[in-house]
Amino acid sequence: MGQLETKKLCYDVGQTKIIKDINFSVDKADIVTITGPSGSGKSTFAKLLASLLTPTSGAVYFEGKNIKEYDSVSYRRQVSYAVQQPTLFGDTVRENLEFPYMICKKSFDEQHAIKALQTVDLGAGDLDRQVTSLSGGEKQRIALLRNVMFVPKVLILDEVTTGLDNASKDSVHKMIDYFNTKHQVTVIMITHDDEEIKLAKHLYDITDGEMKEVRGDA
């Protein structure tokens, strides 16, 4: 049994079937890439995994238990979801990195935040920068750091490298590798990027709500 699994997962909006009977499994510390055309249901699938949507039928299992049995908030702290065009909160980078501490009711660890910034090629000097002065790539990296300030068990990345320049993409890839190898974080990466698709060891395709394994162990 995988760390995160879906069984006969379906999601409908009215009469339209967005996700059709998806059986999916990812093991601990694995990196899985999901691709597919726009509007095929990839983000909906990611949101179902992240417990941001409730399946119409079927279920998502995390560490052997239906995610309905978990408290949604504590589940999302273990299975963290990052979006393509994130909204940065407040005015400064600091406020964004403080957010995970605030919701966990813990005091902000500045040294830890600086170390985290360094994993995405930023540094202490960026902590008090205004979010309005950040480039698109920097915004995405700061947003991603919010997901890993407290290391989750699973990281779901929904097209987080779309529209980024090569340097920002490299930083994001470096960060993913770091958390995957050092902290055994399972990564589910949704992407359109040709390079990422080419390099993916485990690749799935979602087209018209149906998932197919393109490349994998099997």
Added chain:
Amino acid sequence: MHNLIVSNTALALTGVFVLFALWIGYKQDLGIAKSLIVATIRCVVQLFIVGYVLKYVFKIDNWLLTICLILIIIFNGAYNAKGRSNGLKDSFKISLTAIVTSTIVILLVLVLDGSVKFIPSQIIPLTGMIVSNSMVAMGLCFRTMSSMFKDRRSQVMEMLALGATPMMASKNIIRDSIKTGLQPTIDTAKTVGLVALPGMMSGMIFAGADPVLAIKYQIMVTFMLLGITSISSIIGCYMGYKSFFNRYAQLIK
């Protein structure tokens, strides 16, 4: 009261202003004729009914009847606030809780400190003021919350995805909605007496009361309104935000 002489003929003649509004609506093609006529008829009928009912209730001076009338005003206020809620789930329950709480708190303070007496002629108009202001504040809060949850949907969802509780993810929306609910009362308090003489004060002066006594009552009413809108907005928003989430802490609207 000797200053107040409004004959039926004089009252009917003021109807010319309604005709003027109708004419403007027709000339400008505003399409308001029907609602203007309905509003005028409702205003006249409602006020006449209320006038005669109040005359009877004041004359009887019975505490049970007074409480019944207070309850009618409260239920009516909650029902109207529900109508302004843009379909917010449980809006009647929320409005009722907010209106009942603000009415009880304000009336208790005013009666206990001796500012007003528990007699129908004082309690009923005051309850009307409390409920109508509470209703307006909640209507504003509900509408603001609905539009903010729509506009900031992705931000709220991102916060949830990071492991925030619905309360934490809604914190800014709740704060901004409370501010919106309070704003008209704060703005009115800033300009009271400078731009307009408020209804109660004008009414007392019309009725021949000493203007200094009238301003004292107006100050009391202004403070009371700030209290009402604060209580109602806080209760309305803190209860209302929950309607935007399901039991799995997912954003549903």
